[in-house]
Amino acid sequence: MLSVLTVTVPVFVLIGAGYVAVWKGLFSQPNVDGLMVFTQRFAIPCLLFLAMARLDLAAGFDWRLLTAYYSGSLICFAAGILGTLFWLKRGPEDAVAVGFAAMFANTVLLGLPIAERAYGTESLTPNYAIIAMHAAFCYLVGVTAMEIVQAGGSGFRRGVRNVGLSLARNSLMIGVMLGLLLNLSGLPLPALLEEPIQLVASAALPAALFGLGGVLVQYKPEGDWRGISLCIGIALVLHPVATYAVGKSLDLPEGAFRAAVLTAAMAPGVNSYLFAAMHGRAVRISASAVLIGTAASVLTVSIWLLILG
Template sequence: MTAIFHIIAPVFLAIFVGYAAMRRQFFTQEQLNGLGKFVVRIGMPMLVFNAIATRPMAEVFKPEYFYGYSAASVLAFFIGWQVSRWRKLPPTLAVLNGFAVGMSNSGFIGYPLLLMAIGPSAAVYFAMNVLTESLLIFPLLFAFLDWSKGRGTNARTLLLKIVKNLSGNPIIVAMPVAMVFALGWLPLPLFVEKLSSMLAAATTPLALFMIGGNLYGLSIRGNVGDMMVVAAGKLLMCPLLVGLCLWLAGANDEMLFAGVLFATTPMASLYALFGGLNGFAKETSGAMLLATVLSIVPISLVLLLMAH
């Protein structure tokens, strides 16, 4: 139990520090957004680059993990969407809820937890999660959002959105660059390795701080029952699906642990962002706040079970 506490406590305390700093007005929202840009555009890409470039290619891509995690994420998306439709929620909100259930906060919460649990190899699993999200979850979100608004998405439009999403994502761009070194085509210069390692190390605490800062000002308002359903889908159903799909794909114990731990984290913060853009800020921000607070329970259980 002590080891589990030492993994969980720093993560959630860092989130609390970010929340408290914003509450005491140590930072403005513009300054917090600046930190966010560093994390997303520089820190996370350097983290992925360092994880891939410093390892042989055989250690970088784990097909059992990628296929199992991807299948579970897509299933969770569809189940979350359908449950919201059965509950007679607006079509656009139903799609957003599917996105919330199918996409975990892998980078800002999942990666720090896994890093403290298994060490540097956590970045490899994070990189594969990014592939799943970029190639599958985001295209599903864009297509279903258009469909929910009565705008049919043809194949060409959807393909253009996918290409735009991939080419504009610095984390995705970092992957093929890193593979040049992982495949042995070029030696990795020592100064590049040290620079990427240094920037990657700075990313984790800043990401957690930013999560806490963004939680400030959110409140649980509206239909709490609907929010609880979304939170339960993300924190309970999604981890069960991930564990089942990884087991069926033949994943080993470390892959199972990594995938299930990622799945027990709350939904990606983009859920509330897209919710605000589509007129559902109250519903999505409330569900995200609820899931973030409650996530400490399944995360603790997964760490406890895996320890045994």
């Protein structure tokens, strides 16, 4: 157990340092905003660009890996909707927002550093394959469902178009797509470009973890505690369990299996709150699930690392 904690605790200590720094006024909220702009628009896109440019596409995009992870995501989305409708007794729009929060794992800011510390940089190929599709998949599912319940399906095409435009302008997706294009082209990346991009990328995860802690100060643990518990339970327990079961049934290779399950075990990402705020539904549940889920995942992720070995 001690060896597992040496993997997880440093990641969460860095998040906690950012939280305390902003909470105590040692690092202002505008400073956090600037740090997150740097990480989200520059450093992490550089990291993803290099990862995709170097990715073994045949090994990374294994249909069994993607099926195991994203079938788990869909199960969580459905569970969030059903739990909200029949247990919380709330409307369908709230149900979609809770389902989205339960399905949208923090694959980059938590998933990458924990997997890297646990299994090494060379193990991250399956993680990057999941990340390449993650935002597009989750937003397409979430927006489609929300448009259907809000407009009886009449807003479906508009919603999909808006998602497409948003993803096309998203710095992380731009980094992914440019890296994939370079990979497919077979052209080498000149050292004069690769080295400065690598320097920026090396700052991505530590800076983003500290910034994530500062961002979480804004989210207060308030709202429907049953709803928060439902969302966190689905995200931290059902998602990895479902992915584990599907991965086993498909005989997923060990490295890909560990990557899929561990990524599925991550807490809800900040995009969960952004989706809820965009539609004005279940905002407090989503915000609280991000904050409390991140704290609770110190324990749950450690347990999954013990299970996975």
